[in-house]
Amino acid sequence: MELEIRQSALAVIFAAARAAHPFEACGLLLGSGNRIERAVPAANVAPDPAVHFEVDPASLIAAHRAARDGSAPDVAGYFHSHPNGLARPSATDAECAAHDGRVWVIVADGAITCWSDGTDGFEPLSYEVTHG
Template sequence: MAEPFPRGPLVLPADLEKAITAHMRGAYPQEGCGLLAGAAGRVLAWFPCRNVHPDPLMAYEADPRDLIAAFRKMEARGWELLAICHSHPQSRARPSAADVRQANYPEALYLIWSLADRDRPEVRGFWIRGGQVTEHPVRVE
């Protein structure tokens, strides 16, 4: 399956990056999560989701109601799912073994916000397919 934006980085507007970072910090010490939508590798919208995982300190599961609402808005606007994002409150921005096992959307990039250094959050993107992890650049502008 081809990536929706294989030739360049995912372009994340600075205002959305700030909003996502605020959401992830607000979820701390739990993992925050949400979806990014847009077209041609350019993020146009951020859909924050509530984490309903039974152990939200160690994993995330987006509230199904939030997911349904986000996908309805995407469809109505003709946008595609570009990325699924979540935070790692205490660890680096690298997919964990659980992240790899739970990566059920091979057409979406997975963005991880590390809050290990809460003053300098780090975001990195990854394709996760068939248990294989490949980093993909993310450019904030």
């Protein structure tokens, strides 16, 4: 599956990573199917945000409610940054993953990688940047 990510969503992800540095940024990816329409930054409430991320539960609940009432797209996945420069899932990411098929976007050193959080672990996804 090739993922489609709107340029505006990528801009939000990169801005969040720059703003959070040297800590991990995190947030939600909103869309449906293989399309990411929006990225919404969220507070990183992890006890040690320099090496971990945890999306603020209130942001996650609000996003699911908005999707249910039709005022926002579904929660398709999550994004976070790796200030260490490695744009791939870490051992901690693998331990914390829900294996629910959602998309994970990891940003590091000005680049992103995309992953599907499947039942057998993370699988890389190719992506295309779209406009509009």
